[in-house]
Amino acid sequence: MHGHRPRARQRPAGWQRAQHAAARPPPVLRALPRPGERPWATAGPRARGSWVIGGKAALPHSRPFIASIQMDGQHFCGGFLVWPKWVMTAAHCPIPRRNPSVRVVLGAHRLERPEESQQVFGVEESIAHPLYDPRTVDNDIRMLRVSPAPPRRGARGGPRIRLPSPHVDLKPGTVCEVLGWGDTSNYGERPEQLMETDTAIVKRSLCRTLWRGRVSANMLCGASRNATLRGVCAGDSGGPLIFKRKVYGIVSFSGERCGDRRYPDIYTKISNYIDWVHLIVLKHRHPEGQQEHKPGPGAAKGPGAGRLWGPAGGPRHRSGPAAPRRAGKGRAPRAPLQLQGL
Template structure:
């Protein structure tokens, strides 16, 4: 059994760093005291995805970040080497939309119910969501953050990194994706720029004007090519549009079961 768990942790470590971690390309270390909503989604102490706190007892992340085994989240630190029992919280419940097939088909959103409420304080804060359905203008400046590699075939990092990205016109994005774009998504970064996310930034938030508007879902190389390539420009990075799921989110936050 010990050998089985060792193998699982090795697989999860690779998953966390290459598929569900957080790779920020051409960004910088997040300043202390910033991005206090960021969460590391972990399985048995191994980082597998990003996420973000939206209330005292819920973290939002991507549906494809769901993994076998007990899940924890880490809050209140930018450095994944500085984790203790005080900032590691067990997950009580995972909620995904029904009929979620895979990230390339949309509905890539998941709510994680924490086993206890966190105290919002100097190093932990929730981030607001949109109040209603939004339509972002092209070139709106936003940012995305996460942990992991910072270049193709590079080393993973333990300190949170952040990069600015711009919203891409949806029609342009659809054209670059050759009609392979699912519904209810936002495009930002990764195209006509050297900045964006890469394989591994899954679950982290796209933040515009202090509001979490998107969830990192996928990019071209991640979906169609097994070889990770973080050298942009490429095709636009794709995020789940949170505003399209506000009624579903609110029902669950209010205590409803996990359903559409």
């Protein structure tokens, strides 16, 4: 990850962000190719989804829930384990089911070398959200039901990461973490190990203005806290946006230039899809003779109700509407988010 700081131009008095946003050319959405296209055969690096930029190497094997989704042995999307045999990723990642060319690797740090901690799975089911729109990239969420590959000596699956409560939001200024194996610069440089960086949540109304209205209520926005190029770009679509050991977002799309604060990175807001995730898991709960979870006394009844994560897992979700809430006490930036390099 590089820490290049572009020189900011002197801004005129009375400079307004919205006026400059209106004067810029329309932003370019960068996402992976649609299903049926090979992600590495598109027209150059600008068509390759999202990568982590401006960060550092993660502590080896400190994020065992991170998944590398590969086709013909090449990493092209990220994901994360949210339930035994269930990996969450982005709907725009073209992941067919029961295809021997596609595999999900958990427990990895360096993808180019064998590691005892790695475990390889096939994709038994690949379920994109039924309302996913490839034009607007709204509802960009996909669930993968993985099936074990032939066991390897020393291989082990990592613990899953917890999901947020339904409809929880993150306050502007909250500093989150993003992870991935994608490119580390705007020139297609790939890392040798898992990388991490931080990003600050941007107010949705400002983000919508910067993106010319392309940001829906199902999205979160994040940007660098300073002029350093930092964020996501292409190769880590489907990766996690993490705050306090819970995953709040899925890497969805970004602007023309990696880490450019003028166009915040866009993440799918996971808390809007908790009911859908529960229904998917419950629907596919018994194909291999798995025991049904029986709720204890006082547990809610109905689809999606009850604790799905088990004793060590995430939130207890009960049926019925939930009021929007904000998570955490994320500090607001010392200065308002400004458009760098205009």
